[in-house]
Amino acid sequence: MPHGSMIGRRAPLMGLAVLYLLVTACGSDPVVPTEPSFPIIPAHLSQVPVPSDNPLTPVKVDLGRRLFYDKRLSSTGTVSCASCHRPEKAFSDAPNQVSRGVNSALGQRNAPGLVNIAYRHAFFWDGRAASLEDQAMMAFLGSTEMDADTFAVAALMRSEVYRNAWAASFGDTAVTMRRVMMAIASFERTLVSANSRYDRYLLGEKNILSDQERRGMQLFFSAKTMCGACHGGQDLTNDQFQNVGLFNHYFDRGRFNVTKDPRDEGLFRTPSLRNVALTSPYMASGDSDKGPLTTLEQVVAHYNDGGTPFNNKDKRVRKLGLTDAEMADIVAFMKALTDSSVMNRTEWLAP
Ligand code: HEC
Ligand code: HEC
Structure with missing residues (x-):
């Protein structure tokens, strides 16, 4: 029998035995510990x-x-x-x-x-x-x-x-x-x-978002912008493939490569927007006809302009007519999606 598997199998049992001794030593009935969810x-x-x-x-x-x-x-x-x-x-x-x-x-x-x-x-x-x-x-x-x-x-x-x-x-x-x-x-x-300020807002800390971030959130989930239609749900993605009009010709054909369906030409999976402020540049290519999209301001300006015409472009991507202040509000909201604990959780770092 390989040495390693013995170690692996015995260790948890030994842990339980120690716990059992501790519990019984206190004189009360042994309590079977419930496994914490993992x-x-x-x-x-x-x-x-x-x-x-x-x-x-x-x-x-x-x-x-x-x-x-x-x-x-x-x-x-x-x-x-x-x-x-x-x-x-x-x-x-x-x-x-x-x-x-x-x-x-x-x-x-x-x-x-x-x-x-x-x-x-x-x-x-x-x-x-x-x-x-x-x-x-x-x-x-x-x-x-x-x-x-x-x-x-x-x-x-x-x-x-x-x-x-x-x-x-x-x-x-x-x-x-x-x-x-x-x-x-x-x-x-x-x-x-999921410990961004937006999450804490959802969990009831209503004052954790600034007025600007709250205005941005309302716009983001409004029929006017339709951002939330594609970037909705727990991780701010609908997990669908869509085209948002970044190019008039897609050298990277996206979903088409998988399905060979012309309607999938230039479609990419909607990304989750969790921690989006940390992950610049943006989009599958990091790029667009108008140059690389390196800031959230540029991304919002892209949507506000309605994107580059392309036959598979989603109808929800169209001129939005947002003011500069409204665009800044949406950017502020997206920055509230950052969960800075993801950077330094020791159990996620190099051992
Ligand atoms: C039709 C669905 C749809 C709508 C509406 C939409 N998005 Fe997107 N979004 C996508 C898809 C798909 C991508 C990736 C596109 C690509 O790479 O070709 C994307 C990419 C992004 C990215 C880049 C994220 C990253 O990690 O690269 C941001 C930021 C973003 N969208 C914000 C918004 C905002 C803000 C709005 C509203 C103004 C919006 N989206 C509206 C589907 C949508
Ligand atoms: C050289 C850089 C590089 C290395 C090394 C690399 N990745 Fe990636 N990873 C990427 C890129 C670029 C993409 C997006 C590619 C695409 O969509 O075609 C990606 C995509 C992914 C995705 C999909 C994310 C999504 O939203 O669908 C996962 C998961 C992932 N990588 C995990 C891994 C794992 C695990 C390894 C090691 C075995 C790894 N990557 C090694 C660059 C890298």
Whole structure:
């Protein structure tokens, strides 16, 4: 029997035994401790969906965290997931418009933040990955991301560095790349947070938003702007694919690449706006016909102008006629979506 799995299985039992002794030593009836829910989900968020073949366990999440930050997973030993998804930027690659992977290879798209990523059901701007496990595999193998050498990674998993954590996570020492991705995806599912001032407002702290932010919120969720129609719900996204008129010709065809349906040409998944103030530049390409969109002011000005004409542009993106003050209000509201705790939660940082 592998050494690591014994450690992994015995440790929680020993913990319980100690607790039992402590409780009985006090003379009262032993109370069976109820497991705290894992990960900790803010009360106003729904439970994180977890696939049945990859249950969330603390040991596997911790293994996933180590893998997420480990550059040895890339062919050159220079790039980890965290190279492009950094905690201080809400796990985006701000301020880079597109990211550099192994050998400084340039990708095509802007790296999104990963907070509350577990709630999405299609991953990447075009939704081409159906699960976080599949998504991680694509990043891991992608020639402009990590370009992994799977033999080298397997050897690393079998080495002293990971052997024990591996056995504790999976119950045996069989190494597969799928399991590497299962651990990374488990870590990503714990990146759950909703402690922005907007969240606190929703939870009843009515004075936590300034007058300006409240005006911005009303405009954001109004029929006049329609922002909330696409950026609504828990994570300020409807998870649909849409075109917001950034270009009159899309070199990156977006959702079309997945469906081959001409109506999907130039459509991209509506991004969550949580922590959006930390993740500049904006949009799938970080760019538009009028130049890169690096500030929220530029994004709001883009919507106010109605966008560049394009046959698949959504009807809700049209001239809005907002005043400068109203545009500033909407920007102020979006800045209230920042949850600064995401930058320094120790359980999310490099181990
Ligand atoms: C070289 C930079 C780079 C590296 C390394 C990288 N990513 Fe990404 N990541 C990106 C970019 C760029 C995108 C958007 C690409 C697209 O939509 O086609 C992305 C998208 C994602 C998404 C989808 C987000 C969403 O909103 O749909 C997840 C999840 C993710 N990455 C996790 C990872 C994990 C896990 C790793 C390590 C195995 C990793 N990334 C490595 C740059 C990177
Ligand atoms: C028709 C749906 C729709 C409407 C209406 C809409 N958005 Fe968007 N929004 C999107 C989509 C889709 C994207 C990504 C587009 C792309 O990359 O091509 C996006 C991107 C953004 C981004 C960039 C986020 C990032 O991480 O890159 C911001 C900020 C934003 N929208 C704010 C707003 C505001 C403010 C309004 C109202 C004035 C608004 N949106 C109206 C669908 C919409």
